[in-house]
Amino acid sequence: MAARHVACAGAIQRVATGSDGRIVAIGTEERVFNRYQRRAIALRDGGCVIPGCGVPAGWSEIHHVTEHVRGGPTHTDNAVLLCWYHHRFLDRIGWQLRMNNGVPELKGPPWHGTDHRWRAATTSPVRLKKRAKRILTT
Numbered sequence: 001m002a003a004r005h006v007a008c009a010g011a012i013q014r015v016a017t018g019s020d021g022r023i024v025a026i027g028t029e030e031r032v033f034n035r036y037q038r039r040a041i042a043l044r045d046g047g048c049v050i051p052g053c054g055v056p057a058g059w060s061e062i063h064h065v066t067e068h069v070r071g072g073p074t075h076t077d078n079a080v081l082l083c084w085y086h087h088r089f090l091d092r093i094g095w096q097l098r099m100n101n102g103v104p105e106l107k108g109p110p111w112h113g114t115d116h117r118w119r120a121a122t123t124s125p126v127r128l129k130k131r132a133k134r135i136l137t138t
């Protein structure tokens with residue numbers, strides 16, 4: 001069986017064919033984010049969304065907030081930037097992630113010392129600029 005990626009009109013599809021050339025499976029949605037989605041997510045998140053991490057977007061990976069195998073779409077509304085470490089160990093270190101209308105929100109682990117409420121991730125330069133402006137004008 002061979003898997004090929006077919007790009008057509010900006011969308012990427014995964015097509016698997018048998019040795020006889022028959023189409024065995026066809027994906028309507030790719031598990032890997034395309035470069036346009038990556039750019040948009042990088043602009044929104046700025047880098048790893050875990051507070052205090054500081055790994056920039058270029059060194060971060062894209063995480064499906066609802067896992068792809070559990071039906072989570074490969075969509076910017078289901079994706080956040082995480083560094084290699086936080087991507088691998090997110091479950092073990094206790095940070096919780098969710099999406100709220102396309103905005104990533106985080107809840108800290110008990111040891112983090114915050115009030116354990118859901119908070120919007122604020123690592124994005126765009127979001128931080130808006131926040132700074134709000135603070136300066138009030």
Ligand SMILES: [Zn+2]
Nearest residue numbers: 048053083086
């Ligand atoms: Zn990180």
